[in-house]
Amino acid sequence: GQNIDQPTEMTATEGAIVQINCTYQTSGFNGLFWYQQHAGEAPTFLSYNVLDGLEEKGRFSSFLSRSKGYSYLLLKELQMKDSASYLCAVRELEYGNKLVFGAGTILRVKS
Amino acid sequence: DTAVSQTPKYLVTQMGNDKSIKCEQNLGHDTMYWYKQDSKKFLKIMFSYNNKELIINETVPNRFSPKSPDKAHLNLHINSLELGDSAVYFCASSPWTDSGYTFGSGTRLTVV
Numbered sequence: 223g224q225n226i227d228q229p230t231e232m233t234a235t236e237g238a239i240v241q242i243n244c245t246y247q248t249s250g251f252n253g254l255f256w257y258q259q260h261a262g263e264a265p266t267f268l269s270y271n272v273l274d275g276l277e278e279k280g281r282f283s284s285f286l287s288r289s290k291g292y293s294y295l296l297l298k299e300l301q302m303k304d305s306a307s308y309l310c311a312v313r314e315l316e317y318g319n320k321l322v323f324g325a326g327t328i329l330r331v332k333s
Numbered sequence: 334d335t336a337v338s339q340t341p342k343y344l345v346t347q348m349g350n351d352k353s354i355k356c357e358q359n360l361g362h363d364t365m366y367w368y369k370q371d372s373k374k375f376l377k378i379m380f381s382y383n384n385k386e387l388i389i390n391e392t393v394p395n396r397f398s399p400k401s402p403d404k405a406h407l408n409l410h411i412n413s414l415e416l417g418d419s420a421v422y423f424c425a426s427s428p429w430t431d432s433g434y435t436f437g438s439g440t441r442l443t444v445v
Contacts, residue, residue, distance in 0.1 A: 263438070264423060265436050319364055323368075325373065325375050
C-alpha cells in the first residue's frame, strides 16, 4: 500500500522561497509527481521525478531521494497567484500508471 | 479546445436518484481515470480504463459503474445516490505509461 505525507498548510511572503516536503512509503515506486490545484479548479501538472536529484522548471524545482522516500517542491520568487494546494503523488509500479495522491499542502502567499 | 471535458460541471440531486457524469478527451491518450475528491480535498482513484478495458477498480461501492464506449470517452454512472457521495469527481487521461495526467475541470456532485 501507499502512505504519503505532506504538511497541511504553509504560509510564505511574496517574493520569498518556500519548500514543500513530501515523504512516502510504497511497495513499488515508479515516479513522483507534483500538481498544483487552485480552489475550485482541476489539478495541473508541475513536475515529475523518477531518478534521484533535482528537476528545475522556471520558478519551480522538485527534488527526489528514492532511498529516503522523500521529495520536495521548491517555489522561488513567490507570487500571490501561487496561493494554491500542492499535491504530491506517487506512481505505483505494478498498476500501470496509477497515481496515489497525498492530501495536499495549502500554500498561502501573503504580501 | 478543451483537452479533457466533463459534463455537467455541477450536479445537485436527491438521495436515491441515479445520475451520470460524462467525460471525453481529445488528446489521443490510451488511458482514462475517475478520481473522487472529498471535502478534505483528498484525491482518490476509483477506476481506470486502458483502451476501453478496465484495469483499475478500487474499493468502490457497486452503485458506481464506469463505462468506456471508446478510448476517448469514460462515463460514470451512479445508482441510488447517497449523501456520502457528495464530492468533486475528476476525470483524467494519460498516455499508457511514464506520464502524468491531464485532468478535467471536475463535476461537483451534491446529494441532498
